[in-house]
Structure formats: structure tokens, C-alpha cells
Amino acid sequence: MKGILRSLLTVIKNTFIRSITVLYPYDRIIIPYNSRGSIRLVVDLDTKEIICDGCGECVNACPLKLISVEKVSHDKKIKNFYVDISRCLFCGLCEEACKKDALKMNFNYELAERDFSALRHDIDKLTEYAKPKVKEFWKS
Amino acid sequence: MENRKIKDYEEIEGYDIYIEPQFRPFGFPVGLYIALKDGVIINIKPEFGYLTTGVEKVVEGMEIDKAIPFIDRVDSSSAISPELTYCIGLEKTFKIDVPLRAKFIRTALCELSRISSHLLWLTRLANVLGINNALHYCLREREEVLHLIELATGSRLTPNFIRVGGVASNLSPRFIEEFRKFFRSFRKNFNMLKTFFLENELVVNRLNNLGVLIEEDAKNLAITGPNLRALGIKKDVRIDDTYGIYDEISFKIPVGEKGDSLDRCIVRMGEIEQSTSIISQAFYKMPEGEIRTYTEDINQFSGNTRSHIECPHGELAMEISIDEGKITKLRIKSPSYNNLLAFSRAVLGESVEDVEVILTSFDICVCEVDK
Amino acid sequence: MKILLRKMVHKVRNFKKFSLFNKLTNWVKSTSINIYCFTSGCCGNEILAILGPLYDSERWGINFVSSPERADVIMVSGTITEKMKPILEDLYNSFGNEKVLIAVGSCAINGGPFYKSDFVLKGVKEIFNVDLYVPGCPPRPEAIINAILKYKDHFK
Structure with missing residues (x-):
């Protein structure tokens, strides 16, 4: 009887403390800086060009071979860059292998999609974060 | 739909009830x-193999470093322990020295x-x-x-943090700050959890003398x-066959008496307390220095290894x-496989309502049982 | 009189097609979502975390029910093996008329890291029609909540 009363008392005590619930879509939990989300390509802020030169280190490092790079011949530029997110392990080995810091794991974790084909990210989606966001209101 | 159930019923001649696997959330x-x-239960037969992934x-x-994220998926509740078993085994035979700071981390x-x-x-x-x-x-505590x-690692459940010859990244100063904050509140909150489980008569009477293992x-x-x-x-691998820095740290091993469900609860509660003291000692003694020794000729190694550590469920061994x-x-x-067989012995002589509690x-951990 | 009766019967039969009635039922459904959770593996730990005080799924009316007959959504997560396949098919058949399926985690989407293995199915999409894919291995609890909130638009 004594123990039941004590456990009831702790419940009553805890009703007066500050609630820890985070109201998710309006208010977000602070995620650590090294948390691993989806992959993105780093864009140089001054020149607005992609740093990646298509050396292929990350292609070899991926344990499931999900990354593929299309290169422009005789040039240090890439044409396209594909990552298959649907099978990704989020292990971070590609980020470790990159010597130029051209690949980074994003903070983005909201990846739910309706189409299966949208889970294969191409170069437009990987550099989407760096594009200037002009509202449609101003365009018209 | 009906054919399958009839077929199952024919298979289990001599058994009265079949609890299906998706029943358990x-x-x-x-x-x-x-x-x-x-x-009263006379005989019980666990049916497993629903999660066989074939790791x-x-x-x-595969190459040595690339296999680590796959070995993570062996244990779903504490993924870092199979990683550690794998890396300790390779370091032992190839004679790679691990820096002291990496061992503490x-x-x-x-x-x-x-x-x-355990939470x-x-x-x-x-x-x-x-x-x-x-x-x-x-x-909340979990x-x-x-x-x-x-x-510290970058992921909640599947860290991919331990490498052969050390760890992947260093601890940030913010981690130690946050750990101190957590350590202060956890002791108070954990005592509160004890009142719910070990001092509440309703729980104690339910668990006492339930599922005694001989x-x-x-x-x-x-x-x-x-x-x-x-x-x-x-019996504990951390003391019987020490690895890492467990010989420099003083800690107790909580022990029960009868081997019923209440004793299992008491032992695990005690282990949570002991591990908090181990972590605080490790941070107190942690030296500065390097975190990983790089070996370039890792692609030319060949040999056989064997290693075992104490994971939360028991002794995890790898060859x-x-x-x-x-x-x-x-x-x-995996230890969970033997625990599942032990459950089928301990449950004999109890009623059907208590099967879920004893299990x-x-x-x-079913990931470990089936692999 | 007969013509009036016939009109009445016709109206009652097509009552579900009325836009107002449809909107009302959809609004009710979107505020209280009953989910049947079919879990195996480590994604189950993250779904358990949704119930906790930090994320608190019941703010959105998300309810986890224990039988597929009562559910609006079936949520499949974790590796699905050949041995598990007939059980999942049974569950899917006993599920209601409007079948909505969410695949959580890379194992359920595509076979994940074990797609080379002989025992593992290459995703739920081989057997059933999947409405939403939630990648991640395992996905964070917020990602799962976000997916369920996206599913709400399905009714609007």
C-alpha cells in the first residue's frame, strides 16, 4: 500500500513540471551538427559552382554501390550525379572518403515520397538547397 | 487465407494454442x-526465423571497413556491441595498437x-x-x-562509429557538457522509476516467483x-576475460537469488546504475591524444580470429x-538464441496469461536470434 | 408516388457520393487516424518512440490499433522475409476496402541492405500497391510523423 501511494505521489508531482513535448511541425528538436541525413553536394558560395570534380572516391567507398557519376570528357566537371536514397544505409562512408569535402550529409530527414522514382536524387535535387528561393508572387 | 491456418493446425499435433508472430507489436x-x-502449460515450442536476413x-x-554498417544491423537495441566484437577480434590477430583515448570513448x-x-x-x-x-x-529517459x-556518433540506433584501430571521430566538448547535465538529472529520475517497479506491491507480487529458471x-x-x-x-566477460579498460575501473556486478522475473528486473536495474558510474569514471580518467591508428596495408591481411564481449543481452561471440x-x-x-530456449523451459507450469510477461x-532481441 | 420513392432510393444509394457527406467523413478520418503497425526489426524501436512524451503522436489523433479490421492505414516496417510473406498477405486481405499502405524503412521499400540475400523479399511494392515511401535506416521518429501528416492530404 505504501509503495502504491508513493508512486501516485510522484505522478502528482510530475504534473507540475514543465512539459517536454515538442510541437513537431511548428517547432523542431535541435539535431546535433554531425547527425546524418540525406546526401547533398557542396556549392561554392562565391563562384556558385559545384566543388565536385568526379574523382570517384565515393563511388568506390559506398558498400552498396548506390552512387553514380556522369563526367564531361576532358574536363574537371560533372554532368550528373545520382544517389539512390531508397536503399541508403546512412552510414557516412562516402562523406569520409571525399577528400575535397564536396559531399556532405544533410540535416534533412523529411524524405517521404509518393513516387518510387522520386527517391533517386539527381543533381538538381542534391543542390536544391543552394538555389535562390524566389517566390512565385514576385515572378508574375 | 483459410488454407494456411488449417495447414498450421495440422502441423501442430499435440499443441492447443498457436500465438501468431504478428500478434506481438x-x-x-x-x-x-x-x-x-x-x-497449466506442459509444453511450449517457439517458432522463429521470421527475420532471417542472412547477414x-x-x-x-566484402572489405573490412565496408562490412561494419551491415554488422550494425545484427542487434537492433544496442548496435555498437557487434561492431566492437568485430573490431576487437581483428585488432587482436593483426596486432594493431589502439590509442588509450579511443578505448575510453x-x-x-x-x-x-x-x-x-535496458530502458x-x-x-x-x-x-x-x-x-x-x-x-x-x-x-523520456531513453x-x-x-x-x-x-x-557522439551521428545516428540514433545504427552508429557505424567503431573502426579497426580506433574510433571514427572525436568527442566534442559539447558532448561532455551535455553528459554532465544528463548525469545530474538521470540519478534522480532513475530513483523515480524504481518506485514504479520495485517498490510498488502490485508489480512485485505479479513478478515474484514467476517463471523460475532452474x-x-x-x-x-x-x-x-x-x-x-x-x-x-x-559470470561476466567484462571481469573474467577483460577487454578495453574495464580492469582500470571499479564496478560491481549485481546478482539475484532465485532466478525469477523479479530478480531479472532487479539485476537489470542494478546494471543501469553501475554503467552510469562506469561512464562517469571513464570521463574522469580520459586522457588527451589520438583516436585512431591508421594501417595502410590493411588490404593484405589474412587470418582467422575469434572474440567475445559482454553485450546487454549476454555474451556475444564472433568467428x-x-x-x-x-x-x-x-x-x-548470439546470446538471445539461448535465452529464447531458456524461456521455453522457465515457462513450464505457469498459466497462459503470464506467457507474455515471462517472454x-x-x-x-529477435534480430539477434535469426540474424 | 412510385417515382418519388425511386428517387429516394436512388438518393440513399448514392449518398456516399455526395460531396458534403464525403467531406465530412474525410475530415473525421483525417483527425483520427487508426494505424495497424506491422513491424519486425529495428524500425519498431523508432515507432515505439513516437508514443513517448517527446513526440507524442496522440496530438494528431494517431492511434495504434491491434487488429487490421479497425485500421485506416497499415504501416509495414522492417525486413520482410519469405516466411513472413503469407502472414502479411492474410493481414492485407482482412484489411478494409480503402487500402492504404505506408512502407517505413529501406528494408520495406526495396529490400534495403539485404537485397542480395535469398531469404528477403525485395520490398513490399512487389506484392502490394504502396502509397507512401519513407526512406531511412531506420528513419527518425519525426520523419515517420511527417509521413503520416503527408498522408492526411490523401483525404482532402
């Missing part, structure tokens, strides 16, 4: 065939994941017993522990870990054979 697919006589086969032919993270695994077990027990308020308090693990059965089935220690046998930097064979001995009290 939140990642626990184990089917149970139960035979009854006058409301041991998938890993074959490893043990601190291992104990953190032990706390998170997950407590939430499951609270769910089965029907103590809804205790379930929420357990999950989120804080998982936040610390994510701050010492003879335990020895025949070779069970390890907290389930063995609940019988009063002091690895490597040929020119690629895995040719991997064999995992959760054994802390079985």
Missing part, C-alpha cells in the same frame, strides 16, 4: 505453440547503449504489465540517452548475461576468417 516476431493441461552470407567477399559509448537497451526493455515490460505512466517516464549517442537448465542451455546473473552465478583484406567467413554466436522479462 513493435518488432517482436516470435510464434508460440502452447500445449495445456488443466490450464553472415551477405557480408562475405569505446567503453563510454558501450555503456551508454547498454543503458538505452527499452523496461518500456516493454511496462507495456505488458499495463503501467502506462511508467512507460512514458522510461521513454530519448535523452539516444540524444547523447547521436551527439540452475541445471541454465547450465545445459549455456545461457549468459543478466538472465544467468539473476540465478546468483557471478571471422579473412583472406587478403576480404571477409571469407563470418559466424555470430519480455528474458529480454530477447
